[in-house]
Amino acid sequence: MSLLELKNVSKIYGELHALDNVSLKVEKGEWVSIMGPSGSGKSTMMNIIGCMDKPTKGEVLLDGVDLAKQSKRNLTTIRRDKIGLIFQQFHLVNYLTAVENVMLAQYYHSMPDEKEALEALERVGLKDRAKHLPRQLSGGEQQRVCVARALINYPEIILADEPTGNLDEANEEIVVDLFRRLHEEGTTLIVVTHDPEVAEVAQRTLVLRSGKLAKETVNPNFTGKIRFS
Amino acid sequence: MSKQKMFFRMIIASLLRRRSRMLVALLSIAIGATILSGLVTIYYDVPRQMGAEFRNYGANMILTAADEAFTRSDAEQGVKMISSGDLVGYAPYRYENVRVRENPVVAAGTDFSGAKKTSPYWKIEGEWADASGELVIGANVAESFRLKEGEALTVSYTPESGEESGEVLVDLTKDFTITGILETGGSEEDYIYMSLDDLAELTGSEGTLDVCEVSVSGGADVLQGYVNKINSGSNAVRARLVKRVTASETTVLTKLQALVLLVTVVVLALTMICVATTMTAVVAERRREIGLRKAIGAPDGAILREFMGESMLLGLLGGILGAVLGFVFAQQVSIRVFSSAIRFRPMLVPVTILVSVAVTGLASLMPVRSATEVDPALVLKGE
Numbered sequence: 001m002s003l004l005e006l007k008n009v010s011k012i013y014g015e016l017h018a019l020d021n022v023s024l025k026v027e028k029g030e031w032v033s034i035m036g037p038s039g040s041g042k043s044t045m046m047n048i049i050g051c052m053d054k055p056t057k058g059e060v061l062l063d064g065v066d067l068a069k070q071s072k073r074n075l076t077t078i079r080r081d082k083i084g085l086i087f088q089q090f091h092l093v094n095y096l097t098a099v100e101n102v103m104l105a106q107y108y109h110s111m112p113d114e115k116e117a118l119e120a121l122e123r124v125g126l127k128d129r130a131k132h133l134p135r136q137l138s139g140g141e142q143q144r145v146c147v148a149r150a151l152i153n154y155p156e157i158i159l160a161d162e163p164t165g166n167l168d169e170a171n172e173e174i175v176v177d178l179f180r181r182l183h184e185e186g187t188t189l190i191v192v193t194h195d196p197e198v199a200e201v202a203q204r205t206l207v208l209r210s211g212k213l214a215k216e217t218v219n220p221n222f223t224g225k226i227r228f229s
Numbered sequence: 230m231s232k233q234k235m236f237f238r239m240i241i242a243s244l245l246r247r248r249s250r251m252l253v254a255l256l257s258i259a260i261g262a263t264i265l266s267g268l269v270t271i272y273y274d275v276p277r278q279m280g281a282e283f284r285n286y287g288a289n290m291i292l293t294a295a296d297e298a299f300t301r302s303d304a305e306q307g308v309k310m311i312s313s314g315d316l317v318g319y320a321p322y323r324y325e326n327v328r329v330r331e332n333p334v335v336a337a338g339t340d341f342s343g344a345k346k347t348s349p350y351w352k353i354e355g356e357w358a359d360a361s362g363e364l365v366i367g368a369n370v371a372e373s374f375r376l377k378e379g380e381a382l383t384v385s386y387t388p389e390s391g392e393e394s395g396e397v398l399v400d401l402t403k404d405f406t407i408t409g410i411l412e413t414g415g416s417e418e419d420y421i422y423m424s425l426d427d428l429a430e431l432t433g434s435e436g437t438l439d440v441c442e443v444s445v446s447g448g449a450d451v452l453q454g455y456v457n458k459i460n461s462g463s464n465a466v467r468a469r470l471v472k473r474v475t476a477s478e479t480t481v482l483t484k485l486q487a488l489v490l491l492v493t494v495v496v497l498a499l500t501m502i503c504v505a506t507t508m509t510a511v512v513a514e515r516r517r518e519i520g521l522r523k524a525i526g527a528p529d530g531a532i533l534r535e536f537m538g539e540s541m542l543l544g545l546l547g548g549i550l551g552a553v554l555g556f557v558f559a560q561q562v563s564i565r566v567f568s569s570a571i572r573f574r575p576m577l578v579p580v581t582i583l584v585s586v587a588v589t590g591l592a593s594l595m596p597v598r599s600a601t602e603v604d605p606a607l608v609l610k611g612e
Contacts, residue, residue, distance in 0.1 A: 047606040052604070077528075080526025080527075081526075087609055095246035096239065100239070100242065103230070107232060107236075108527045133246065
C-alpha cells in the first residue's frame with residue numbers, strides 16, 4: 001500500500017477547477033517534487049495533502065485513511081502526528097527562540113523536550129544559535145529552524161512549499177542537503193517548487209498545469225545532491 | 230519539560246519579548262483598573278468623609294434626661310457607649326437665668342473643648358474661654374450691653390430657694406473676663422457661655438444638665454444603632470437623633486453614592502470596551518501566528534488557552550498596578566476634595582485584581598474565539 005494516494009481528486013471553487021481529477025501515488029521513503037506555474041494547483045494540492053483543506057471530489061488516502069472524510073479536528077490530529085510542514089516564508093513565532101520554536105511542535109504533539117529540540121537544531125547545524133530569536137537569524141538559518149521543527153516529531157511525510165524560494169544559493173544547497181539526509185533516513189519528502197534545480201534533485205518530479213497532472217519524470221541519476229547550472 | 234512549564238514559558242516570552250505591544254495593552258488595563266479601584270475606594274469612603282464634613286454643621290444626636298434630670302456623669306456614661314472611632318465630640322449644657330447689669334440673661338455652662346467639636350461652625354471673635362473666670366458672650370448680649378472682648382463683667386445669680394422661703398434675697402456674684410464674642414446667626418447669640426465649674430460656683434450648686442449635644446460620624450443606621458444602645462443601656466439619659474441633620478445627611482449621601490456608583494459602572498463599561506478593542510487589535514495582528522500554530526497541529530482549545538492565559542496574566546499585572554495606583558488616585562481626590570486622607574481598604578486589592586482579570590478575560594474571549602476560526606492555509610498562503 002502506498003503511503004499517500006490521491007484518487008481522482010478535484011477542488012472546485014465556483015467555475016474554477018483548482019485541481020481537476022488528479023491521481024497520484026507516493027511510496028514510503030520517496031522524494032517527490034511538484035512543479036508548475038502559478039495557479040496550476042500546487043498550493044491547493046499541498047493544502048489537501050497537508051490536511052488544511054478538503055477536496056471537492058475524490059479520495060486522499062494517507063496511510064490508508066481517507067482525509068476527505070475526516071472532521072476538522074481529526075485533520076488537525078493527523079497533521080500534527082504524521083506531517084511536518086515547511087513554508088516558503090519560514091513562519092516562525094517571532095517572540096520564541098529557535099529552540100522554543102522547535103519545542104512548540106513537540107508541545108502540541110506530545111511533550112516538550114529541550115534536549116531533543118537542541119539535537120534537532122544540531123542536525124541542521126544551528127545548535128549554537130538555539131537561543132536566538134528569529135529576527136537575529138538569517139533567512140537560511142530561519143528555514144533550517146523550520147526544518148528542525150518539521151522533523152522533530154518524526155513525521156511520515158515532510159511537506160515543503162517552496163522551501164528555497166527565499167534563499168540564496170548557499171543556503172539553498174544547505175537545505176537541499178538536509179532533505180537528502182532526511183531521505184536517507186527514510187523520511188518521505190514532497191517538495192513543491194518553482195526551481196527546476198531543486199525539483200531535479202528528487203527521485204520523481206510531477207508537473208501540474210491548470211489543475212491537471214501534466215507530466216511525470218523519474219530522475220534516473222538520483223543522488224539527492226543539487227547541481228547548479 | 231512539562232507542558233505546563235512550556236505553556237508559561239510561551240506566555241511569559243510573549244509578554245516580555247513583545248514589550249511595546251504588551252505595554253499598550255497593559256496600560257489600557259491598568260488605567261481602567263486604577264480608575265475603577267479609585268472610584269470604588271471613594272465610593273466606600275464617601276460616607277466617612279462626608280460624615281466628617283457634615284459634623285461641621287453641628288451635633289446629630291442629643292441626650293436629655295430620661296426622667297426628671299441627669300448629671301454630667303450620666304451623660305458621660307451614655308457617651309461611653311459610642312465607639313471612640315465614631316465619636317467626634319460631645320458638649321453638655323446647663324442653662325441658668327442670671328443677671329448682667331441687673332438685666333436677665335441666660336447663662337450656659339458647658340465644656341468648651343467639647344463645644345468646639347460639636348459646634349465647629351461657631352465663630353468666636355477673640356478667643357475661646359479656656360480657664361476659670363473666662364466668659365464667651367453671644368453677639369446680641371455684647372451689643373445690648375456694649376461689651377467687648379477683654380472687658381471684665383460681673384454676673385449675678387439669685388438662688389431660687391430664697392424666693393420660696395421668704396428669706397432676704399442675697400445675690401451670688403462672680404467676676405469674669407470676656408475672652409470672645411460668639412457669632413452664629415442663631416439663638417446662641419443671646420446667651421453667655423462659661424464652664425460648668427464656673428456656673429456651679431456662681432449658682433452655688435452642681436445642678437443638673439439640660440441637654441448634652443453629641444456629634445457622631447456614621448450613616449443613619451449607625452446613628453440609630455447608638456441611639457437604641459444608649460436608650461436600652463441607660464436609665465438616666467434618653468438619646469434622640471437631630472432629624473434635621475441626619476435626614477439631610479442621608480439624602481445627600483445617598484445621592485452622592487449613587488452618582489459615584491453610576492460613574493463607576495460607566496467607567497467599567499468603557500474599560501471593557503477599551504480593553505476589548507486593544508485585545509482585538511493584539512489578536513488581529515497575530516492571526517498569522519495563530520495560523521502557524523494551527524498548521525503545526527495546535528487544536529483550537531490550546532490556542533484559546535494560550536491567548537486567554539496571556540490576557541489574564543496581563544489582567545493580573547494591570548490589576549495589581551491598578552490597585553496600587555487606584556489608592557494613590559483616591560488619596561489625591563480625597564485630599565483635594567475633602568482635605569483628609571482616605572482609609573486603605575485591603576479587600577479592594579484582591580477585588581480589583583479579580584475584576585481586572587475577569588474583564589480582560591471577557592474582553593479577550595470574543596476576539597480570541599474568532600481568531601481560532603482562522604484557516605491556516607489562507608493565513609500562511611503567499612505571506
